[in-house]
Amino acid sequence: MTSSKTIVLRSSDGATFEVDEAVALHSLMIKHRIETGGADSTTIDVPEVTGNTLSKVIEYCKKHVEAPNSDDLKSFDTDFVKVDQAVLCHLAKASYYMNIKGLLDLSSKTIADMFKGKTVEQIRETFHIKNDFTPEEEEELRKENSWNLFV
Amino acid sequence: MFMKTRRLLFDNKLKRKLNANKLLRIKRRKRKTEHSSRSGDSVACSKKRVLQNVDGEVKDGQTLITGPYKNGVSVIRESKRTRSCISRKGIKGRKKRKMETTDEVDEIVEPLDQISELPEHIIHQILSCLRCPKDVTRITVWSKKWRSIFASFFSFDFDQKKFKASGRYNPDKFITFVNSSLAEKLGPMHSIQKFKVSLFQANFKLIPPMSNWINAALNKDVKELEIHVEENNVRRHYLLPNIVLTSKSLTSLKLYGCKFGSNVIINLCNLKELSIKNAHVNTDLINNFIQGCPSVEDLRLVNCKGIGHLHISTLDKLQRVHLHECHGLVSINIALTSLVSFMYWLKTSWLCDINLSGCENLKYLSIKDPTLTDEVFQDMLKKFSYLEKLVLRECTRLEQITILSKTLTELSIIRCKKNIDPLINAPNLTAFEFSGERIPFIPFMLLNISNLHVVKLHLHLRRKESYPFRDLERFLRIIVKIGGWKSIVSSHKNITIHEELPKFERVSSKKLKLELIKSPMKLKDFVDNLLRMSRPNMLSLVSSSDSELLNFLKEKIMSRERNPKCCTYYSRKCWLYHIKDVTMVILFEGAENGDEGHDLQQIMFKFNWKSSASERLELVDSS
Numbered sequence: 001m002t003s004s005k006t007i008v009l010r011s012s013d014g015a016t017f018e019v020d021e022a023v024a025l026h027s028l029m030i031k032h033r034i035e036t037g038g039a040d041s042t043t044i045d046v047p048e049v050t051g052n053t054l055s056k057v058i059e060y061c062k063k064h065v066e067a068p069n070s071d072d073l074k075s076f077d078t079d080f081v082k083v084d085q086a087v088l089c090h091l092a093k094a095s096y097y098m099n100i101k102g103l104l105d106l107s108s109k110t111i112a113d114m115f116k117g118k119t120v121e122q123i124r125e126t127f128h129i130k131n132d133f134t135p136e137e138e139e140e141l142r143k144e145n146s147w148n149l150f151v
Numbered sequence: 152m153f154m155k156t157r158r159l160l161f162d163n164k165l166k167r168k169l170n171a172n173k174l175l176r177i178k179r180r181k182r183k184t185e186h187s188s189r190s191g192d193s194v195a196c197s198k199k200r201v202l203q204n205v206d207g208e209v210k211d212g213q214t215l216i217t218g219p220y221k222n223g224v225s226v227i228r229e230s231k232r233t234r235s236c237i238s239r240k241g242i243k244g245r246k247k248r249k250m251e252t253t254d255e256v257d258e259i260v261e262p263l264d265q266i267s268e269l270p271e272h273i274i275h276q277i278l279s280c281l282r283c284p285k286d287v288t289r290i291t292v293w294s295k296k297w298r299s300i301f302a303s304f305f306s307f308d309f310d311q312k313k314f315k316a317s318g319r320y321n322p323d324k325f326i327t328f329v330n331s332s333l334a335e336k337l338g339p340m341h342s343i344q345k346f347k348v349s350l351f352q353a354n355f356k357l358i359p360p361m362s363n364w365i366n367a368a369l370n371k372d373v374k375e376l377e378i379h380v381e382e383n384n385v386r387r388h389y390l391l392p393n394i395v396l397t398s399k400s401l402t403s404l405k406l407y408g409c410k411f412g413s414n415v416i417i418n419l420c421n422l423k424e425l426s427i428k429n430a431h432v433n434t435d436l437i438n439n440f441i442q443g444c445p446s447v448e449d450l451r452l453v454n455c456k457g458i459g460h461l462h463i464s465t466l467d468k469l470q471r472v473h474l475h476e477c478h479g480l481v482s483i484n485i486a487l488t489s490l491v492s493f494m495y496w497l498k499t500s501w502l503c504d505i506n507l508s509g510c511e512n513l514k515y516l517s518i519k520d521p522t523l524t525d526e527v528f529q530d531m532l533k534k535f536s537y538l539e540k541l542v543l544r545e546c547t548r549l550e551q552i553t554i555l556s557k558t559l560t561e562l563s564i565i566r567c568k569k570n571i572d573p574l575i576n577a578p579n580l581t582a583f584e585f586s587g588e589r590i591p592f593i594p595f596m597l598l599n600i601s602n603l604h605v606v607k608l609h610l611h612l613r614r615k616e617s618y619p620f621r622d623l624e625r626f627l628r629i630i631v632k633i634g635g636w637k638s639i640v641s642s643h644k645n646i647t648i649h650e651e652l653p654k655f656e657r658v659s660s661k662k663l664k665l666e667l668i669k670s671p672m673k674l675k676d677f678v679d680n681l682l683r684m685s686r687p688n689m690l691s692l693v694s695s696s697d698s699e700l701l702n703f704l705k706e707k708i709m710s711r712e713r714n715p716k717c718c719t720y721y722s723r724k725c726w727l728y729h730i731k732d733v734t735m736v737i738l739f740e741g742a743e744n745g746d747e748g749h750d751l752q753q754i755m756f757k758f759n760w761k762s763s764a765s766e767r768l769e770l771v772d773s774s
Contacts, residue, residue, distance in 0.1 A: 069560065069581065071604060071669065071670040071672070071673070074670075074672050074673075075672055085265070085266070086263075086265050089265035089266055089268075089269060090265070092269060092273050092277075093269060093270065093273065096270060096272065096273050104273070104276065105276075108273060108276040108277045108280055109277075109280050111266070111277050112277045112278070112280035112281050113280075115277075115281060115286055115290075116281065116286055117286075120289060120292050120293060123289075123293060124293060124294075127264060127265070127266045127267075128263065128264045128265075129264050129266065129267060129293045129294050129297070130264060130294055131293070131294060132294050132295050132296075133292075133294070133295065138292075141291070141292055
């Protein structure tokens, strides 16, 4: 068993996670921080990400670093994003901030898939988007785009 | 006395809360929202920790937010338990009632709209995953914010051919249509994402307005510009206005059928993607492009005549170079450590000297070149020690090649010479594809196949050829030594899937397509693809009765709806839609491998597909 270096990641709410260096380097942001941080870079703050999201991100990185080309990676990914839309948004933000392309692509695609084929009302309900158009504006929109929007 | 002051203090606090909460929307919603259903508890826990940093009051196990919240953290609703705590704390009578009513006021049940708060880059990425334009344009109605997001992502696509197909046409009508659309929509936007115009006819009437349109797009800081002119006569190609070549906003430029002025100054500092197709160029012009686009990552030259010598050594961000059918290309000299993918496709024999010696980080190499010799190929291969994917297509001069690579994961040899004899030692190879007239002799071919996951074999035999049964059996014997394979055999219009590889039945058609897969998920994808592309008459599946694929197919096929939900809004329907009727026949075979005790059964689906004529009838009927 090789003793690899471990890195401690600290989330916005103070939760700390100890991970192998290889796993942490999956995030290009952390990689950059380590490379430019100097010798004393064993604890890295990730203030844009909460503890919960960070633990999920670490789970993703671990799986992808351990077995990068395995077949069950695809089924892992599919199960990984079977979460709430709020959690998905958090994951997308975290992966964007931490520069993890794979996770960003995965979460964006999943969110995009949630848009497909839904009516406007369904989307508003799923994502809790507030309809801030006045009734007159909505009437105008209907006339403008009647061919596709309010199906 | 003491109680009175407490009461007063409480009332003041409540008043302040009420004032603060006037700004927040308060609505009674049902208890369990999607937000709190699954991950609610765990999310709530983390958020509780955060909330303590935010302006809030902690009241004996319950936290209320009164001020503005940070990072889109939403408010935790009071649980029933804590509310009873309050009542237990001894607030009596009037105060109790007041507390409860203000609790209703305070209770901000509204889950937060996370998605609108995402950074713009992520939203653009999500929107670019949406293929159907209806899905994209629908977002303009969600809310005002999304309307403006859409505006910044908006793309214009004017296609003269489609316009002509939609009614009585003349060039003036098309011009007026584009002019009015632009005038109407372009005004309120401060920037647009993409502008594409396709002409099938380079009518001289269309030229001046084209320049106006392109100018208008450039004024709005367009990021992706695509000009498509279907014109084979070079003299009638569209002369690109010079202003396009000095735009600061362009990140992607695709030109088809355009010509360039002489001695143009090119300064496209933000350009990432450059694609020039069907154009007459010269070496100087290409060099100008190379010098003028320092950040380009993707360069594609297709059917460009007159390139001459292509020499690239300064573009340190360049990752992909695709050169297709560029006659007149005499030599290619690329020395870039950033190059990841190189594609070189030629239709007819044209001798070109390719030198990629400086590109040691190349991962993906695809060559279609009938002049490529063994020596040149071996020479090239030596330089790429990190090559992951290699595709050799119609390289009919290759005879005996050796491929030794630790990093190679995908290899495809497609329609090369009949007697090609490849020696392959790639321990990490996961996908192998071979297409040709003869099955190469295996024992020497794949020396190390322990990681192989996908094998595709595509045979096209000539008329007088006899079927290479022995070769096929030999091939399969070696591959099947390592178990776990599932096979898809397609010939004519019949597909047979075996989930556990058995002895092979002899197939007698001249065209055989055999796919061996290990992963059940990939199997599903492959079958889906096959059904979509080849529309077989018969699909038979030999598997155990609890097979995932079987259940998946049964569910999808037998309980399909007339208008499948997945593609209701799309004009291109999925294969389910095109099925006229299906009959399912179950044949029980019993255990094939006696000692294993598996009960295998064979199920056949016989398809009857809708012809396009009957489809049109159906559409008429339904409307």
